[in-house]
Amino acid sequence: MQTDRHQPICHLIDKSLVGTASLEEEQTLREHLLACTACNEYLAASHRAIAGLGGFSFEVDPGLEEKVLASLARQQSDSKQNHSMPVWWSRLAALVLTIAGSFAVSRLADRAAPVLHVQATQIQLGLAAFWIVPSVCFFLLFLVLSVSPNKKGLSL
């Protein structure tokens, strides 16, 4: 089999099995195999080796799948927590700004009005329009965002 004559054909057999033989090479191979016992044996041995790979059946720990699913669920949960942290902080910040704005309106407007040469009502309206209302809106927005359900989320 290791002769010069058969070696190229064995290589063609390998190429054919691997899937890299051209149509011409396949044709050459077919023609050669019609008349060559040695190369047919080589081909049969190759087929047998490949088929032999199918004779293994590896055992899988029956608990592995549950472990995998549990760790996937854990990761999903961690991911959600990490994801929700900024929302919580943002909501808290919006709440603090709302309270601070309200405090400023109730306590500081009267004192600041003479200094700024405007009426206290103008300061109150300005604070309400540019501070309190946006803060309340952001607070409500973050509240809605944090309670909206993630229907497709992993909860294994």
Added chain:
Amino acid sequence: MFEYEMTLAGTVNTDTQDIARGLRLRDVDFLRALVGQYQYRLVRYFIYLLGKRDPVDDLVQETWLRVLERGRSYDGRSRFEPWLFTIARNLAIDHMRKKRMSSIDVDESLEQELEALTPVSNAPSPFEQAARTEDAQRLAHSLQMLEPIYREALVLRFQEDLSLQEMAAVIGASVSTVSSRIYRGLAALRAQLDGGAHAN
């Protein structure tokens, strides 16, 4: 331990776009079925790659975590298997690298890492334990002694039915390199079955 039955694992629509969508949405039922469907194949791939059983379960877990983490990067334009095995392979190499950290040259390539992996235990190899046919029993020893890169080529080509291009993508090598690995792997198995008469 039991012999895994894929029929029990549920079925997944293997359409790549469906897989991509399921991964993107992290759909519960889909992921469960996906794990079930590919679990055995991942275990087998790791065993072929590593030649041992010990780290396989952990690596399988890590693989699925990575799949969940990076699921959005799978666009469904190509088959899922190469994408999955690429993740698995990288994790296996990371695992080997960590184990050999003290002696690793920082410039050592991933391929060298795999080539350097040699069987060290006298216990029955995972191949001997898993051999169910006479030929498989005869091949078990050869597989265990074969270098991981050749075992990997054999399992990806003849068990996973990956194309050479897909294998090249997974392995990160050229198609010709992949082909020659399959040739050499086959030659080793043939030699074992045929008493070496036709070995190249």
